[in-house]
Amino acid sequence: MTVLVTGAAGFIGFHVASALLARGERVVGVDNLNAYYDVDLKKARLARLEETPGFTFHRLDLGDRAAAEAAFDRIGPLDGIVHLAAQAGVRHSLTEPHAYIEANITGHLVILEACRRLPDLKHLVYASSSSVYGGNRKLPFAIEDPVDRPLSLYGATKRADELMSAAYAHLFRVPMTGLRFFTVYGPWGRPDMSAYLFTKAILAGEPIRVFNKGDMRRDFTYIDDIVQGVLAALDHPPSDGGEDAPPHRLYNLGNHRSEPLMRFIGMIEEACGRKAKLDLLPMQPGDVRETFADITAAANDLGFAPRTPIDEGIPQFVAWFREYHGA
Numbered sequence: 001m002t003v004l005v006t007g008a009a010g011f012i013g014f015h016v017a018s019a020l021l022a023r024g025e026r027v028v029g030v031d032n033l034n035a036y037y038d039v040d041l042k043k044a045r046l047a048r049l050e051e052t053p054g055f056t057f058h059r060l061d062l063g064d065r066a067a068a069e070a071a072f073d074r075i076g077p078l079d080g081i082v083h084l085a086a087q088a089g090v091r092h093s094l095t096e097p098h099a100y101i102e103a104n105i106t107g108h109l110v111i112l113e114a115c116r117r118l119p120d121l122k123h124l125v126y127a128s129s130s131s132v133y134g135g136n137r138k139l140p141f142a143i144e145d146p147v148d149r150p151l152s153l154y155g156a157t158k159r160a161d162e163l164m165s166a167a168y169a170h171l172f173r174v175p176m177t178g179l180r181f182f183t184v185y186g187p188w189g190r191p192d193m194s195a196y197l198f199t200k201a202i203l204a205g206e207p208i209r210v211f212n213k214g215d216m217r218r219d220f221t222y223i224d225d226i227v228q229g230v231l232a233a234l235d236h237p238p239s240d241g242g243e244d245a246p247p248h249r250l251y252n253l254g255n256h257r258s259e260p261l262m263r264f265i266g267m268i269e270e271a272c273g274r275k276a277k278l279d280l281l282p283m284q285p286g287d288v289r290e291t292f293a294d295i296t297a298a299a300n301d302l303g304f305a306p307r308t309p310i311d312e313g314i315p316q317f318v319a320w321f322r323e324y325h326g327a
């Protein structure tokens, strides 16, 4: 099987591409290596993938429609696409909104249009986000819940991706699965996310910025569990149920545990062997107080079974951080 992984130099894309290669698939990686965060980290992930037989890479900006269309002609036949490239981050969407439209809307449409034209394609799996649940108060967040109250442009673009995909699955009958990821962390993780920011500051003896004075809860999901869910989704393309049931499904991929932020910080302190200096701040615009994934559908349809509590995942992340940074 040949699988295109977009965002292959990114955190989740790197791990998904590695897992696909490990089970013997050919992987075509795509990424624009943008400077949203440390490009050296993206290059280091890519260098690892490039050591593995079966991996090829195309540097490509999916927001550049003409370049992307030309690249798809060069890439050739594909059996599956795992589309993870995006402008991520809730807070950044308040200051750089256009980056989200280019990467998450134009980039997503470029992938949908490519799907129409790839005769051998069996399945598109794409990243959505828990951010689509926005201001919902009912917990845990379930796939059937209404998702029309986004709290950030990031969340709105991810919901738009789901709706665009539903339309394309209806029109062109390409099987598609959208995965709503819940706060993913682990080795090779993103420098703009809490596990990385907190670990870096604690090891440097600097204060950590804790929003809503720490009164938040997150469903923190370890990267290996996410990879298991992405591969399981790829292996289970939805069937076409006819006019009223196009081949499009959505699933939550979370750990199904809503952890208090202060417990998460406590785990990092323990793994670092140091206490954090807390800079307690008010709630940030765009943020949600709590996330908690109902994973019933993913468990039933995909056999998704997250097994890494933060007590195990955080020490593994901190060990990677120290080794990678020599800290």
Ligand SMILES: NC(=O)c1ccc[n+]([C@@H]2O[C@H](COP(=O)([O-])OP(=O)(O)OC[C@H]3O[C@@H](n4cnc5c(N)ncnc54)[C@H](O)[C@@H]3O)[C@@H](O)[C@H]2O)c1
Pocket: 006, 007, 008, 009, 010, 011, 012, 013, 030, 031, 032, 033, 034, 042, 060, 061, 062, 063, 064, 083, 084, 085, 086, 087, 088, 089, 102, 103, 107, 127, 128, 129, 130, 180, 181, 182, 183, 184, 185, 190
């Ligand atoms: N990490 C999380 O907790 C989380 C949670 C919910 C959803 N997601 C989604 O999962 C996906 C992967 O996230 P991640 O954490 O690995 O983020 P990441 O930023 O590490 O990876 C995204 C990659 O996409 C690339 N990219 C961005 N715009 C591009 C473009 N126009 N063309 C080509 N490449 C482009 C970036 O260079 C980056 O390497 C994203 O769609 C993100 O929105 C992540």
